[in-house]
Amino acid sequence: GESVGLHLPTLSVQEGDNSIINCAYSNSASDYFIWYKQESGKGPQFIIDIRSNMDKRQGQRVTVLLNKTVKHLSLQIAATQPGDSAVYFCAENQAGTALIFGKGTTLSVSS
Amino acid sequence: DGGITQSPKYLFRKEGQNVTLSCEQNLNHDAMYWYRQDPGQGLRLIYYSQIVNDFQKGDIAEGYSVSREKKESFPLTVTSAQKNPTAFYLCASSTQGKDTQYFGPGTRLTVL
Numbered sequence: 001g002e003s004v005g006l007h008l009p010t011l012s013v014q015e016g017d018n019s020i021i022n023c024a025y026s027n028s029a030s031d032y033f034i035w036y037k038q039e040s041g042k043g044p045q046f047i048i049d050i051r052s053n054m055d056k057r058q059g060q061r062v063t064v065l066l067n068k069t070v071k072h073l074s075l076q077i078a079a080t081q082p083g084d085s086a087v088y089f090c091a092e093n094q095a096g097t098a099l100i101f102g103k104g105t106t107l108s109v110s111s
Numbered sequence: 112d113g114g115i116t117q118s119p120k121y122l123f124r125k126e127g128q129n130v131t132l133s134c135e136q137n138l139n140h141d142a143m144y145w146y147r148q149d150p151g152q153g154l155r156l157i158y159y160s161q162i163v164n165d166f167q168k169g170d171i172a173e174g175y176s177v178s179r180e181k182k183e184s185f186p187l188t189v190t191s192a193q194k195n196p197t198a199f200y201l202c203a204s205s206t207q208g209k210d211t212q213y214f215g216p217g218t219r220l221t222v223l
Contacts, residue, residue: 034211043117043201043214044154089153098144098169099212101153 008105015111019077023090023102028071030092034099035064035075038087047075047088077107085109114138115215117202122220124189124196132187132218134202143185144203144212147171154201160185161207189220197222 013019031052036044048059050066057064063076073090087106091099115136124130142161146154156169160179174193189196199219203212
């Protein structure tokens with residue numbers, strides 16, 4: 001079946017750097033995408049979302065970019081902090097029933 | 112406070128026993144979901160419900176059962192037919208199927 005994937009399972013950055021986490025999706029019919037942050041032993045926490053009629057959306061210190069031509073989604077975190085260390089999942093909603101999740105990227109921030 | 116609660120946080124079960132995981136939400140969401148997460152893996156959908164008294168199987172429904180008698184509640188039963196039940200179970204809810212899903216804190220089930 002079609003699924004959402006991620007380019008890198010792990011990403012290590014220094015505190016203060018900008019982080020970019022990438023995600024590729026395979027279904028061109030997907031029209032809604034979400035980024036979640038999951039800390040160890042906790043449930044995923046909503047970060048930011050974007051619909052397919054947009055290319056970019058900004059939140060507090062985070063930006064999501066959507067490139068529908070190459071079916072690529074990215075999450076940019078500005079001035080990364082140790083508290084940003086977690087697993088980040090992208091998810092797509094294809095048919096309006098449930099989300100399809102990628103395997104996640106583990107972000108490690110060192111100070 | 113509005114939100115999704117799951118209980119218990121940790122659950123231990125002997126082989127051959129059924130166990131029920133609780134999920135309650137006071138967000139007035141119509142849709143609710145159950146996911147399973149294994150170490151280092153993403154989330155896999157077990158069951159979902161878009162309205163009271165109706166639910167649908169997800170990708171890995173075998174060995175699980177659910178009910179949706181109330182809008183606020185969506186309990187998951189892990190039956191003895193589930194071959195590898197040890198996992199982290201996450202419940203989520205959304206206003207509708209196409210909307211953002213919000214997750215509970217999870218229940219970690221261990222089969223002894």
